[in-house]
Amino acid sequence: MIPTEQRATAIVPSLVEEAVAAPSMHNAQPWKFTHRSGSRRLSLYGDPDRTLPVGDPDQRALHIGCGAALLNLRVAAAHRGWTAVTELLPDPHDPWHLADVLLEESPGATDLRLADLRPAVRRRRTSRLPFSDERIPPEIWDELSAAALLEGVRLIVPGTWHADAVMDLVHDAELLESASDAMRAEIITWTRTGRAGEGPATEGVPSYAFGPRQHGTTAPARDFDVPHSSPARAAAVFEERPQTALLGTAADLPVDWLRAGQGMERVLLQATLDGIATSLISQPLEWPELRDLARDPRSRTGFVQMVFRFGYGPAGPATPRRPVSEVLEIT
Structure with missing residues (x-):
């Protein structure tokens, strides 16, 4: 043997x-x-x-x-x-x-x-495509919350005012990003559009995964086409009220970040099995002055580690x- x-x-x-x-x-x-x-x-x-x-x-x-x-x-x-x-x-x-x-x-x-x-x-895919306006039923939210708890973290489904506040933070982050040459340069480093001198094709975000340009600013999908080097990208109307959730931990140390990563992936895998399309919203969490504001002060969750966008729609291409x-x- x-x-x-x-x-x-x-x-x-x-x-x-x-x-x-x-x-x-x-x-x-x-x-x-x-x-x-x-x-x-x-x-x-x-x-x-x-x-x-x-x-x-x-x-x-x-x-x-x-x-x-x-x-x-x-x-x-x-x-x-x-x-x-x-x-x-x-x-x-x-x-x-x-x-x-x-x-x-x-x-x-x-x-x-x-x-x-x-x-x-x-x-599992990250989808930067429009989702439908169909609402996710409560039993699915309960299942996703239970998946997070199994990894020692919490999934918070925000109420209307909190969801609107998070969306405002996403747009604030977009303004900060557009004003930061260093941030835009770093994003360009990790995109793949066929430009000369780009990194390996086995890493980064390829242009086929950028998704369409948005009509309006309702969806929190990040636009990786920073230099607008893909003029042929179509535009699309995204869902009017994105369905979001926040993943949080009680503390904010490296061990908590590792637990958050495991909880995040468990939630994403469960959502995938449930037929839910997913994407991750990290933009407001990349700016310390915005990250603290993402938390609902009435919540027992001390630190927001990730924001999700969930919905019914195409899963997005594999990267x-x-x-x-x-x-x-x-x-």
Whole structure:
């Protein structure tokens, strides 16, 4: 019989392949994995070469993206009959060492709720397309909120005044962004429109995923076409009242950001299974002066980590991912 450690090594590449289907800010894919052959341990690191110094100076979004990849890895392991026992921030002397995962074979004790999410890992998309005005039923909101709670975070569905306030913050962030040469330059660095000198096609946001231009300013979808280098983009009318939700944590430390990333991805996967199209709204959270205002002061949620846009509509196209050989080191 093949030892457990060798079986673990055999499945590691496939686990990482599904892990990296996670979303990340500007699709920077800021993760690295290491595995020692013949062991059951897989380590997740943040990649200091893939940071966003302007939009994410404290690496909060980097931790959230890596947390989302960690959730996908746990889902992939559960689907294969393994349990991914996770330790966050295992090395206090290395802040880039974000998690250790010990793979335990557990065919009879697999977390079926995690395993059931696996079909959504590949189907999940970020949609910058218009959604319909059909309202999401309360039972779906309850299911999404329960998914967040399973990861120790909270999903808040804002009331009318709070939703309007968040939309105002999105528009405020757009004005700040348009006035910041550094922010616009960073976004351009991570878009792919066929310009000379762009980065690899396996990362960043490709022009086919920009979505249409908006008639009006009702939707909080970010426009990545900063230099308007895609003149052929069509325009479209977006939903009049976007359906949003906020993901929050009680504290605001790196460990909370990793938990938020796992909760974010669990919510996105559950929404995908429920037939809900999704996108992420990070714009107002990239400006400290706006982020604090995103929170409902009456809420028990201390810090907003992500804002979601949900609705019924097209899922959006798949965006590229780097191959496993670039993100996984096996020694």
